[in-house]
Amino acid sequence: MNLRDKLKMLEKPKVKVNVQETVPAQPVFTDCWRTQATHAASDYPISRETVMLMQGDDMPADFAAERILYLDTETTGLAGAGTVAFEVGLGWQKGSTFHVKQLVMRDYPEEKFLLEEIVRIAEQFDVVCSFNGKTFDLPLLKNRFIMNRIRTDCLDKPHIDLLHIARRVWKLRLQRCNLTNLEEALLGIPRVDDLPGAQVPERFFSYLKTGDFTLLDDVLAHNEQDIVSLQNLLCHMCRMYENPEQLRFDEDVYSMGVALDRFRHTEEARRCYQLAGGSMHAASQSRLAQSYRRSGDKAAAVHIWQGMIARGEGGIQPFVELAKYYEHTARDYEAALDVVRKALIRLAEPALFENCAVQEARNALQYRYDRLKRKAGKPSR
Numbered sequence: 001m002n003l004r005d006k007l008k009m010l011e012k013p014k015v016k017v018n019v020q021e022t023v024p025a026q027p028v029f030t031d032c033w034r035t036q037a038t039h040a041a042s043d044y045p046i047s048r049e050t051v052m053l054m055q056g057d058d059m060p061a062d063f064a065a066e067r068i069l070y071l072d073t074e075t076t077g078l079a080g081a082g083t084v085a086f087e088v089g090l091g092w093q094k095g096s097t098f099h100v101k102q103l104v105m106r107d108y109p110e111e112k113f114l115l116e117e118i119v120r121i122a123e124q125f126d127v128v129c130s131f132n133g134k135t136f137d138l139p140l141l142k143n144r145f146i147m148n149r150i151r152t153d154c155l156d157k158p159h160i161d162l163l164h165i166a167r168r169v170w171k172l173r174l175q176r177c178n179l180t181n182l183e184e185a186l187l188g189i190p191r192v193d194d195l196p197g198a199q200v201p202e203r204f205f206s207y208l209k210t211g212d213f214t215l216l217d218d219v220l221a222h223n224e225q226d227i228v229s230l231q232n233l234l235c236h237m238c239r240m241y242e243n244p245e246q247l248r249f250d251e252d253v254y255s256m257g258v259a260l261d262r263f264r265h266t267e268e269a270r271r272c273y274q275l276a277g278g279s280m281h282a283a284s285q286s287r288l289a290q291s292y293r294r295s296g297d298k299a300a301a302v303h304i305w306q307g308m309i310a311r312g313e314g315g316i317q318p319f320v321e322l323a324k325y326y327e328h329t330a331r332d333y334e335a336a337l338d339v340v341r342k343a344l345i346r347l348a349e350p351a352l353f354e355n356c357a358v359q360e361a362r363n364a365l366q367y368r369y370d371r372l373k374r375k376a377g378k379p380s381r
Contacts, residue, residue: 029109032117034101035220039228041098042235050238054165056263059158060126066093068160069125070230073137074223076201084111085140086204087219090121091227100227102220107208112148115141122154129160129230131179162233168259169240173251183229186236195222244272254280257287266291282313289321298329309342316361319343323368333376340369 048063060067070091077083084105091100101121103114118141122128130137138159142152166177174185183189195203195218207215240247240256247253257272270291276284289304302325308318319339326336347362 027107029107029113032110032114033104033106034117036099036101037224039098039100041093041096042232043096044235044239046234046238050241051160053241053260053263053265053268054237055160057158063127066095067126068092068129068234069122069127069157070129070227071133071137072130072223072226072230073140074200074204074219075140076204078136081143083140084108085114085137085144086111087216087223088114088118088141089223089227090118091231092125093231098228098231100224102223104216104220106213111144112150115145115148115150119145119150119154122157125157127158127160128155129162129234131226131230131233132161132163134159134161134164160234162230162237165237165259166233168262169237169252169255172255173249179226179229179233182233187229187232189229189232191225194225195219197222241268245275247275250276250278250280250284254284254287257284261287261291266295282308286314286317289318293321298325301325316343316346316365319346320365320368323372327372327375333372337369337372337376340365340372344369 046065046068048059048061051059051063070089072089073085074087074089075083075085087102087104089100089102091098093099103117105111105114128138138155142155145152163177166182170177170182170185174181180191180194183191200219200222203215203219207213240252244253244256247256253272254276257269257276260266260269260272270288273284273288273291285304285308289301289308292298292300292304302322305318305322305325308314309322319342323336323339323343326332326339344362344365347358347365
């Protein structure tokens with residue numbers, strides 16, 4: 001036996017081992033997470049005419065409170081192409097009950113199912129109501145529809161954006177018109193242990209890492225209250241616009257008048273101006289006079305300016321407006337001169353501080369006074 005044969009005998013036989021690699025099962029995504037709750041609906045009627053007063057936009061001819069879809073989203077960020085609405089709350093009224101349905105994508109592949117459910121629900125309604133939805137929620141959702149190749153026309157409906165209505169009426173008094181502040185100031189509903197909106201994206205990403213769905217409990221509670229508050233706030237706004245005499249704060253009555261003026265609801269605006277008193281009385285009277293002047297009722301405007309001068313309201317503005325009327329409309333230069341003279345006397349009163357605006361007003365009045373003297377045929381002094 002040679003060396004080669006001996007070496008072959010020492011070799012150990014090779015044993016073939018069948019190794020079956022275990023591939024972890026891939027999760028199957030067939031739907032998003034859903035939950036639904038009910039609340040008592042506000043019993044104040046929401047009319048088409050009142051919504052159009054507040055909104056300035058047309059509403060469907062067959063407008064009905066039960067055809068309004070309330071919508072609010074919770075997102076992974078505030079802006080950017082990668083921002084996703086991982087939770088969407090939807091609400092609607094049916095009889096005396098207010099229904100809230102919430103949809104959550106538990107992972108990104110479930111976004112498609114969440115969006116498809118929004119389409120299915122939105123198709124049943126005629127109007128969308130949100131809080132800053134025109135600027136944020138709807139553009140975001142439409143962008144995600146496009147990314148998922150889902151049609152976007154389900155959201156192409158008349159839109160009641162309560163943020164814009166709120167700012168027009170309450171910004172003067174409240175300054176901050178976020179939903180939480182409005183709930184407490186207008187509805188008397190303070191939030192207790194509410195999750196700050198800035199923490200919502202962090203909660204979702206923590207959930208994705210840990211799989212602990214309870215991390216989203218506070219997010220869902222926050223969103224549910226947002227949806228309920230949308231209906232309560234809309235009803236409160238309708239009551240306010242229909243009964244401005246019941247408002248406690250003159251700033252709100254005045255601001256409502258300005259908003260109604262902006263949308264050319266003249267009679268309703270004048271009603272608010274006439275109701276506003278206190279610190280807003282002078283500004284309201286000035287707006288009321290301008291409203292009459294624009295409509296051609298200059299006699300009513302003159303009466304208001306004369307009343308403001310008699311009460312010492314509005315600084316020199318009513319003097320200026322009255323002088324313009326006497327000069328350009330009545331052609332009574334003597335009367336215009338008298339009004340300007342009184343305004344100059346008022347500005348001549350000593351004050352501790354005199355800013356540039358006062359000096360500019362005095363110069364403008366003096367220029368007007370000299371011009372009126374020339375028109376009246378009197379020599380200038």
